[in-house]
Amino acid sequence: MALDSNIPSGPVEKKWETHKFESKLINPANKRKYDIIIVGSGLAGGAAAASLGELGYKVKCFCYQDSPRRAHSIAAQGGINAAKNYQNDGDSVFRLFYDTVKGGDFRAREANVYRLAEVSANIIDQCVAQGVPLAREYGGLLANRSFGGAQVSRTFYARGQTGQQLLLGAYSALNRQIAAGTVEMFPRTEMLDLIIVDGHAKGIVVRDMITGKISTHIADCVVLGTGGYGNVFYLSTNAKGCNVTATWRAHKKGAFFANPCYTQIHPTCIPVAGDYQSKLTLMSESLRNDGRVWVPKRKEDCGKVPKEIPEDARDYYLERKYPSYGNLAPRDISSRSAKEVCDDGRGVGPGGLGVYLDFADAIKRLGKHVIEERYGNLFEMYHNITGEDAYERPMRIYPAVHYTMGGLWVDYNLMSNVPGLHVLGEANFSDHGANRLGASALMQGLADGYFVLPNTLGTYMASQFGKKVDANAPAFKEAVDSVKARVQKLISIKGTRSVDSFHRELGKLLWDKCGMARDKKGLEEALRKIPKLREEFWSNLKILGTADGINMELERAGRVADFLEFGELMCLDALNRNESCGGHFRTEYQTPEGEALRDDEHYDYVAAWKYEGDSVPPTLVKEPLVYEEVKLATRSYK
Numbered sequence: 001m002a003l004d005s006n007i008p009s010g011p012v013e014k015k016w017e018t019h020k021f022e023s024k025l026i027n028p029a030n031k032r033k034y035d036i037i038i039v040g041s042g043l044a045g046g047a048a049a050a051s052l053g054e055l056g057y058k059v060k061c062f063c064y065q066d067s068p069r070r071a072h073s074i075a076a077q078g079g080i081n082a083a084k085n086y087q088n089d090g091d092s093v094f095r096l097f098y099d100t101v102k103g104g105d106f107r108a109r110e111a112n113v114y115r116l117a118e119v120s121a122n123i124i125d126q127c128v129a130q131g132v133p134l135a136r137e138y139g140g141l142l143a144n145r146s147f148g149g150a151q152v153s154r155t156f157y158a159r160g161q162t163g164q165q166l167l168l169g170a171y172s173a174l175n176r177q178i179a180a181g182t183v184e185m186f187p188r189t190e191m192l193d194l195i196i197v198d199g200h201a202k203g204i205v206v207r208d209m210i211t212g213k214i215s216t217h218i219a220d221c222v223v224l225g226t227g228g229y230g231n232v233f234y235l236s237t238n239a240k241g242c243n244v245t246a247t248w249r250a251h252k253k254g255a256f257f258a259n260p261c262y263t264q265i266h267p268t269c270i271p272v273a274g275d276y277q278s279k280l281t282l283m284s285e286s287l288r289n290d291g292r293v294w295v296p297k298r299k300e301d302c303g304k305v306p307k308e309i310p311e312d313a314r315d316y317y318l319e320r321k322y323p324s325y326g327n328l329a330p331r332d333i334s335s336r337s338a339k340e341v342c343d344d345g346r347g348v349g350p351g352g353l354g355v356y357l358d359f360a361d362a363i364k365r366l367g368k369h370v371i372e373e374r375y376g377n378l379f380e381m382y383h384n385i386t387g388e389d390a391y392e393r394p395m396r397i398y399p400a401v402h403y404t405m406g407g408l409w410v411d412y413n414l415m416s417n418v419p420g421l422h423v424l425g426e427a428n429f430s431d432h433g434a435n436r437l438g439a440s441a442l443m444q445g446l447a448d449g450y451f452v453l454p455n456t457l458g459t460y461m462a463s464q465f466g467k468k469v470d471a472n473a474p475a476f477k478e479a480v481d482s483v484k485a486r487v488q489k490l491i492s493i494k495g496t497r498s499v500d501s502f503h504r505e506l507g508k509l510l511w512d513k514c515g516m517a518r519d520k521k522g523l524e525e526a527l528r529k530i531p532k533l534r535e536e537f538w539s540n541l542k543i544l545g546t547a548d549g550i551n552m553e554l555e556r557a558g559r560v561a562d563f564l565e566f567g568e569l570m571c572l573d574a575l576n577r578n579e580s581c582g583g584h585f586r587t588e589y590q591t592p593e594g595e596a597l598r599d600d601e602h603y604d605y606v607a608a609w610k611y612e613g614d615s616v617p618p619t620l621v622k623e624p625l626v627y628e629e630v631k632l633a634t635r636s637y638k
């Protein structure tokens, strides 16, 4: 089976312009005849709902939070990239494109990444027009800072709350459409299945999380902007609600899941503090602009107060190993280096699982007030969680699960292999290859929602003109019956173990065997253990209460049931990829210096998995990656 990525022909810098011109348009008077379902109201889904509503389509937008403005996107801290070159430091669309392809370890689709870099500048204009308070220089120009994997300053930010401010912008645009009647919003409503009619995505099954009522919604197409699956690991920096259900349900209805093993471990998170912790907290990558990462050179010094360790007894290992990029080496590389020094017994803090992020030099150079102005809210958050004052002693940080590069496979139009099913933002696999550079997730989500989908959707919609589906089609009843049966099955197990205990066990297994480092033996072990855990889940789960109203245990159980299936696909994908690339580090494949060793000859492809049935192994479908603009090279940040 071949996958058609629908990449337009012609030179990379002309592809998007040509494609937009060649895409079908829908006459304004006809747009209101089309219904669109958008699941997700984060930056990707929210931006898409606002833009498609503004265009005149009839949009229904769903989210499980009580308000669109509580989507996980609100947590984003450090910034959003754009090739504006305000700093006159040599940035360009091509450089952002190149940095992103290289940052992703040459496992992303060139044409998509180029388009992303191209529209990045429009995003900033759009957000400023909405009134998003991005940081400014003294003279009024928008300010920039640097993020990992780049030697230019192209990251726009609003203190350490960039996601919140961008989401408020998208939320305002969305509310304008809600008031205008083009968007109908369904908060506290969880999508539990996708409905396919004659091979096309035409509706969803949802559960009202307040009343427990299960119902269907019909549309001409379905858009998923449902975020990433990092919470499969239980402990992550993601909001507690983030889950894989929407994309996994779509996968089981035919959508291919691409590169599920590509997860990002972020180097600067507050270390785990205890066995019963349920959430991890990120300390933004932006801190690495001014903070210096180090550990003691000698194991004996690890227990000392950091101030008492003299300069020459400190190992600033990122600056030592990667002199050009220093503390701004990309995330995968920085995380692995932190693990390496901790494995070497030189980690600091409880259990030796921590490294220092030190602001003493920056405070001396710039003054405390500047650091406070740039990162004040992050220092406050750190203080609230650890009780330590990071102005006085270095922060302790350690890598943690943060983002997922894998997701549903989409073509250049952001449409999955299921006609009509479009996927945006972190939920798709599209632009980041095997490692995402900092500040590029917000860029991708907003590019997809504000600029890409509104242009590419027309072609599919035009093909559906006058083809409304019948609400009495058997697919609708079948989907509702099967969702009801599943909910009932979960609630009637009446075993002895809580949902969280299963989730925690799965997460620990995945972190140990399919986390920052993986190998064949460990992955095989995880593949043996996950089905057993799943079996126990379905026979020994305990959920209190009923399905007829608010029941958070039931909601979580449905999501963990999906994680228990998805986790297996992750391990299978990691086992199949006999190479190391970006965030996928197979210990068997590394250079003598411990860097990721790719195998371009055999693995330069997108691994898209086709669901074949509950007890049948999935089929691997490959989309070969073709590089015309950049030369495949071993990544170097030295």
Ligand SMILES: Cc1cc2nc3c(=O)[nH]c(=O)nc-3n(C[C@H](O)[C@H](O)[C@H](O)COP(=O)(O)OP(=O)(O)OC[C@H]3O[C@@H](n4cnc5c(N)ncnc54)[C@H](O)[C@@H]3O)c2cc1C
Residues within 6 Å of the ligand: 039, 040, 041, 042, 043, 044, 045, 046, 062, 063, 064, 065, 068, 071, 072, 073, 074, 075, 076, 077, 078, 079, 080, 162, 163, 189, 190, 191, 192, 225, 226, 227, 228, 237, 238, 239, 242, 243, 245, 246, 282, 284, 402, 403, 424, 425, 426, 427, 438, 439, 440, 441, 442, 443, 445
């Ligand atoms: C702590 C933290 C800091 C970050 N900082 C940055 C940063 O500085 N810069 C950057 O570029 N990136 C950052 N990221 C990554 C970035 O925030 C996310 O990748 C991005 O916000 C994802 O946006 P999204 O719209 O795709 O999904 P989300 O914001 O996760 O939105 C998902 C939406 O889907 C809905 N949904 C999901 N499933 C269902 C369902 N079954 N039924 C109904 N609704 C559903 C949810 O309700 C929600 O509305 C950060 C991530 C974290 C965790």
